[in-house]
Amino acid sequence: MKLNSKWNYRSVISPYHRIYYIDDGEGELSDSDKKFKLEAGYLYIIPSYTLCDLTCTSFLSQYFVQFFEESLEGESLFPANPSILKVKASEVDVINFRRLIEINPGRGINRSDNPQVYEKHVYYKEYQQLNNHQNLSVFLETQGILLQFISRFTLPEIFKKKRQQFIPEKILDAMRFVQANLHLPLTVASLAERANQNAEYFSRTFEAHTGTRPLAYITQKRVERAQHMIGASRHSYESIAELTGFKSLSNFSRTFKRVTGLSPSAYKRRINSSYSN
Structure with missing residues (x-):
């Protein structure tokens, strides 16, 4: 994408990870902690749900890829790094971006560079349909390229990964079940019964291996799904509440305000006002 001074969006929050490779020009990228100069020859990653500002004063040329993360463990790779990361691009990175475009035609954001336009559920559905028509060879190569890009940001000097630990299969199953069934009336008792365990024992085990209690995990995932729906769909707040499993x-x-610091309407206004700047 070729960008100019109209690329000026504040307080952008997206439900997917984004990776940029800058090949010409310059711009600026900032989150709550740092400000980065977007400069040619570098890669940048913005983890999902990272509040950031995007600006270009004159001209900026970039390759970009955005993708959702699905983890069997139910946890993101970046929970300890909810901020932008930057690394020097290699020759292989450039080749990979060009190859990604070659094997996945028709993926560009051609309608607008405004996130308010392209971050809509109808367009996610279009991209998903393209994904569904990939043959196995293209699917595996695409996943391999994405993993190579992610690996560039996991160097020990820039990436602080939580200590790896074994998570019992019953806990993993519960985490997967929660993410797939947020619309259901999930309870600790029902998850414990599914794991064939005592509720208190299950809750303690869940916290020991995930760092959070089951109810807190359920709430976190519901709010994340609601953030996605507020930004990417036209569902009413009543519908979002129902689809994400809230009682009313x-x-x-x-709950949304307690977790994010903003009411749903204030969150939506922040997104819309930032995109209209």
Whole structure:
């Protein structure tokens, strides 16, 4: 994509990870902690749900890829790094971006560079349909390239990964079940029964291996799904509350504000106002 001074968006929050490779020009990228100069010859990653500003004063040319992360463990690779990372690009990175475009035609954002336009559920569905039509060879090569890009940001000097630990299969199953069934009335008792364990024992084991209690995990995933739906769909707040498993609209609003610091309507206004700048 070739960008100019119209590329000026504040407080952008997206449900997917984004990786940029800058091949010409310059711009600026900032999150709550740092400000980065977008400069030719570098790669940048913005983890999902990272609040950031995007600006270009004159001209910026970039390759980019955005992707959702699905983990069998139910955890993101970047929870300890909810901020932008930057590394020097290699010759292989450039080849990989060009190859990614070659084997995945028709993926560019041609309608607009405004996230308010392209971050909509209807366009996610279009991209998903393209994914569904990939043959096995293209699918595996695409996944391999994405993993190579991610590996560039996991160097010990820039990436602080949580200590790897064994997570029992019953806990992994519970985490996967939660993410796939957020619309259901999930409870610790029902998850414990699914794992054939005592509720208190299950809760303690879940916390020991994930760092959070089951109810807190359920709430976190519900709010993340709601953030996605507010930014990418036209669902009413009532519908979002129902689809993400909250008992009522008032319960949804209170929980959303407690977790994000903003009410659903304030969150939506922040997104919309940032995109209209």
